Amino acid sequence: MNGKAIPTRTRLERGRSALGPALELVHTGRAPTRAVLTSELGVTRATAGAVAAELEALGLIRVDSRPGAGAGSQGRPSHRLAVDEAGPVALAAQVHADGFRVALVGLGGRIVATAAGRSVVEADPAQVLGACVAAGEALLREEGRRCVGAGLAVPSAVAEPEGTAFNPVHIAWPSGAPVQQIFTERVRAIGIGGPVFTGNDVNLAALAEHRHGAGRGADNLLCVATGHRGVGGALVLGGRLHTGSSGLALEVGHLAVNPEGRPCYCGGRGCLDVETDPLAFLTEAGREPGPETSLLQQAASLVRTGRAESAVRSATHRLIDRLGLGLAGLVNILSPDRIILGGLHRELLEADPDRLRAVVADRSLWGRSSAVPVLGCTLDHNSLVGAGEVAWQPVLDDPLGALAALTG
Known part of the structure; x- marks a missing residue:
């Protein structure tokens, strides 16, 4: 080396393979500043700057030209990085x-x-x-x-x-x-x-929540949700969505939780799919579904506003107990480090979190000594975010x- 500064073009060419990793770090909020980006990528500050500039030129991120220091930070403030809200x-x-x-x-x-x-x-x-x-x-x-x-x-x-x-x-x-x-x-x-x-x-909901919502930071994430009808599940293992050999893994809706329960579409009886979805809740609460809004909206609203009614409280407790039994079985098999619940299941969790967590802990092999956190999904329209x-x-x-x- 002759002591001359490395031309920007050369630095960019050296760091071009880091464009994808850099964009993902900004995309998931793990690199809010250029200093963090430099550290996460393991490159020089000059290379990180060239990479950030290239992503900005592509219309994907914005580099704040007025650097600011975060609370408790030391040394020279670093440029802030964010996705370009006017981008593609x-x-x-x-x-x-x-x-x-x-x-x-x-x-x-x-x-x-x-x-x-x-x-x-x-x-x-x-x-x-x-x-x-x-x-x-x-x-x-x-x-x-x-x-x-x-x-x-x-x-x-x-x-x-x-x-x-x-x-x-x-x-x-x-x-x-x-x-x-x-x-x-x-x-x-x-x-x-x-x-x-x-x-x-x-x-897709689990993917979105793992990157941007309640599942961030989990290595082994279990997502269980009920939307407009039925129950679905998803698993993120080692930070990657697990779909099995042909995309059909984790059909948790057909896990039996009530042997004397309703006939299921799969040919079984008492599956999560027909025992803990919005139609099951409305039926348990003695409500006839109406045509004005979706089943999910009707059931979620009733969970939130009908707690003073004994029939609604009883229906809530029955569905929580069935859901907890299913989650405990999944914990025994999968040993996730976090469970997130979506749709009506999130509403049931919010209605009585202690009851649901107690059922999971009581019926899972490891629950009493090391309870698995059970959280509600946090993203609006998380399946759409996942599709994106x-x-x-x-x-x-x-x-x-x-x-x-x-x-x-």
Whole structure:
């Protein structure tokens, strides 16, 4: 070395392989400053600066030109890093038993815009998926954003890699419906050229919560949730979503918790799917479902506002006990370091957290000595955020290559 400063271009070329890791650190909030980015990447301060500048030039992050020091920090203040709120978005869609919702999802798990559609989900998936994409196209037009790709969340196990809905018991689709193919065709028809993905709604919710919500920092995360109908589960192992050999892992809805309970769609009896979902709660509480709002909204509202009624309290306790029994069995098998609950299950947890945690601790082998934390999901529309995450993943892996492919 002759003592001369290394040209910026050379530093950038040396650090270009760090663009993806750097973007993911900012995306997940783990690098709020350039100093933290330097430390996390294990590179020189000059290289971290060049990497941050390149990501800013790509329109993905913003580097605050007025550095500030955090509370308790020492030394020279570092530049602050954040995702660019005016940057590109992913189109995310979710189909559920009462219709669909679409959103534009930016980096950082931010929902930029969203719209819902209530309708009967017909046996032909093309009808509701076409409506989803049309609603998404309208949002993109209104926001004027570049789109990096699209993700779809469905209330069914999704066989990989073909993307077929393997067991959509709560909507009218036939088993094996080619939802990935249909969704891709509709997305391509509106001019989106980025990658297109399809996944189970609870799997995608768990991914979103692990990166941006109640699951952050967990190595082995169990997510159990009930949305509009039925119960789903997902597992993050070693920081990565576990879907099994063909995408069909962790169908927790068919774990039996009440041998004398309701017949289940799987052929069994008393499964979580039919004993702890919104319809089960309304039935236990002696309520007839109404047409004005979704089953989830009706059940969640009743849990929150009907506690003075003995029938509602009894129904709440019965569902908590069944849910706790199922969670204890899963703890015995999976030994997660955290459990997060979504949908109506989050409402049940909030209604009586001590009861639910006591059931889990009492019935799990390790519960008495080392209780597993049980938390509620924290993200609004987490399945949509997760659908956005999988659409963003190619950009997180290779920012330059993925964005170049969109414009190439």
